[in-house]
Amino acid sequence: MSHIAPPAHWRRAKERYRLLGSKCENCGSTFFPPTKVCPKCRRKGKIAQTEFSGKGKIYSYTIIHSAPKMFEKYTPYILALVELEEGPKVMSQIVDCKPEEVKIGMDVEACFRKLFEQDGEGVISYGFKFRPADNSWKTSY
Amino acid sequence: MKLYKKRDVAIISAAATKCGEHWDKGLKDLAWEAGVKAVEEAGISGKDIEYLVVGNMSGGMFVGQEHIGALVADFLGLNPIPSLRVEGACASGGIAFFQGYMAVASGLYDIVAVGGVEKMTDVEQEHATTALSGAMDFEWEAYFGATFPGIYALMARRYMHEYGLKKETLAKVAVKNHYHGSMNFLAHFRNRISLDEALYAPMVADPLGKYDCCPISDGAALVILAPLEIARKYTDTPIIVKSSAMASDTLSLLKRRDICTLDATVHAAEKAFRLAHIERSQVNLIEVHDCFTIAEILAIEDLGFAKKGEGWKMCDEGQTYVGGNLPVNTDGGLKASGHPVGATGVKQIVEIVKQLRGEVERGRQVNNAEVGLAHNVGGSGATAVVTILARG
Ligand SMILES: [Zn+2]
Numbered sequence: 001m002s003h004i005a006p007p008a009h010w011r012r013a014k015e016r017y018r019l020l021g022s023k024c025e026n027c028g029s030t031f032f033p034p035t036k037v038c039p040k041c042r043r044k045g046k047i048a049q050t051e052f053s054g055k056g057k058i059y060s061y062t063i064i065h066s067a068p069k070m071f072e073k074y075t076p077y078i079l080a081l082v083e084l085e086e087g088p089k090v091m092s093q094i095v096d097c098k099p100e101e102v103k104i105g106m107d108v109e110a111c112f113r114k115l116f117e118q119d120g121e122g123v124i125s126y127g128f129k130f131r132p133a134d135n136s137w138k139t140s141y
Numbered sequence: 142m143k144l145y146k147k148r149d150v151a152i153i154s155a156a157a158t159k160c161g162e163h164w165d166k167g168l169k170d171l172a173w174e175a176g177v178k179a180v181e182e183a184g185i186s187g188k189d190i191e192y193l194v195v196g197n198m199s200g201g202m203f204v205g206q207e208h209i210g211a212l213v214a215d216f217l218g219l220n221p222i223p224s225l226r227v228e229g230a231c232a233s234g235g236i237a238f239f240q241g242y243m244a245v246a247s248g249l250y251d252i253v254a255v256g257g258v259e260k261m262t263d264v265e266q267e268h269a270t271t272a273l274s275g276a277m278d279f280e281w282e283a284y285f286g287a288t289f290p291g292i293y294a295l296m297a298r299r300y301m302h303e304y305g306l307k308k309e310t311l312a313k314v315a316v317k318n319h320y321h322g323s324m325n326f327l328a329h330f331r332n333r334i335s336l337d338e339a340l341y342a343p344m345v346a347d348p349l350g351k352y353d354c355c356p357i358s359d360g361a362a363l364v365i366l367a368p369l370e371i372a373r374k375y376t377d378t379p380i381i382v383k384s385s386a387m388a389s390d391t392l393s394l395l396k397r398r399d400i401c402t403l404d405a406t407v408h409a410a411e412k413a414f415r416l417a418h419i420e421r422s423q424v425n426l427i428e429v430h431d432c433f434t435i436a437e438i439l440a441i442e443d444l445g446f447a448k449k450g451e452g453w454k455m456c457d458e459g460q461t462y463v464g465g466n467l468p469v470n471t472d473g474g475l476k477a478s479g480h481p482v483g484a485t486g487v488k489q490i491v492e493i494v495k496q497l498r499g500e501v502e503r504g505r506q507v508n509n510a511e512v513g514l515a516h517n518v519g520g521s522g523a524t525a526v527v528t529i530l531a532r533g
Pocket of ligand 1: 024026027029038041042045046
């Protein structure tokens with residue numbers, strides 16, 4: 001990734017911090033990333049912001065061994081396509097999970113984490129990552 | 142209703158440079174080398190060329206050079222003809238061909254040159270990888286730690302889960318492409334590899350290892366187009382462009398309907414076959430965009446040569462070798478012959494042209510090939526171009 005100017009981090013920050021996407025109030029479809037048009041309804045669509053619950057399942061995953069400099073210190077890390085319970089998919093790292101433990105279909109939940117630091121400038125970017133869903137309360141009772 | 146009648150178009154010459162790390166050649170040198178070869182082969186003078194289209198993904202990031210259209214025209218001595226550069230990531234070359242084809246088919250120009258060029262090895266690998274990652278969605282993929290091999294690894298993992306593909310079959314795709322590449326004088330890699338070498342290579346993005354990924358290459362290719370009715374003035378073996386079609390899809394994988402299908406390929410292929418009035422069974426060989434081994438399997442299916450979930454069996458059984466039912470990537474594909482991104486789509490067309498003329502090296506020549514198909518993809522499938530060629 002090349003240099004990212006601070007405004008470019010900032011303008012997407014809310015969406016990345018709170019997992020905000022879009023919803024079409026005409027047909028009920030939900031979208032991630034946020035969109036400005038509903039491809040089904042087009043002009044009749046009515047797009048509004050929506051916050052996702054952060055619960056989902058792993059749809060596919062990979063273990064990244066070779067990464068750009070800003071992600072190098074995290075290698076090997078799990079990158080996954082997570083299917084949210086509302087339907088849309090997000091791309092995210094999976095944390096608090098060993099690479100050999102990750103599985104398709106695993107329940108995961110969003111958490112707020114540091115994504116990377118940009119060289120030399122002290123700009124730290126944050127956003128969502130996902131971790132295995134904590135189901136311990138279910139089994140202990 | 143269409144206002145014009147489409148003209149039939151032929152390729153009258155086709156040439157490519159060797160792919161690889163060309164320390165002694167810059168972007169202009171590579172474009173010049175391919176251009177001169179093609180012009181000489183056609184027996185025309187540069188003055189006959191009326192229009193030039195050049196595919197180039199990222200001259201700006203790879204060599205600090207933009208304005209590639211006029212630059213290549215200048216270096217080939219073609220000024221003042223109109224000349225433009227087109228960009229669609231790794232599909233830039235295929236798009237250039239599609240544009241050049243439209244220019245001749247529409248009747249606007251007669252003799253049109255379509256080039257593709259990329260000089261990738263002047264920058265460090267880290268920087269080249271950054272440039273390439275611009276082909277995916279920056280804000281919602283790369284920003285979260287996605288890499289280009291990572292995106293294809295996500296497709297591969299899901300495909301394995303759904304259809305029972307094993308890593309051995311991915312390795313077989315790489316072994317086959319290196320085998321074909323070993324007989325191609327212009328290939329980036331001419332070494333054969335064993336199944337174990339491919340299978341136990343260091344991981345890049347699990348399940349994709351080193352041999353599942355194509356290299357970063359320098360290279361250029363150029364073809365010259367003419368209306369079919371005058372093509373025989375220039376060559377005894379004109380190759381007819383039966384069709385060229387292009388389609389688009391979402392840049393980001395996360396928005397796709399199905400991550401195991403490249404819908405852009407499906408749409409472009411359906412249109413190309415419809416326009417060409419050709420059946421899949423008539424196709425003798427295909428050049429597909431195997432930026433990663435999984436991509437070759439997906440392409441075989443999405444082009445309609447196998448049902449979804451079954452294309453890997455053709456690779457597993459060796460049907461995709463020269464001599465098999467459907468030879469795939471007879472030049473070694475992107476994996477072995479190289480992937481100079483903006484040139485790749487044109488280089489694939491050069492390979493099909495040479496095959497249809499019966500001009501490639503012994504051992505990788507498909508006997509009596511009548512019809513061939515080239516398939517070029519941008520990014521993880523946001524652009525696809527499918528071109529069908531036939532012997533004149
Ligand atoms: Zn809608």
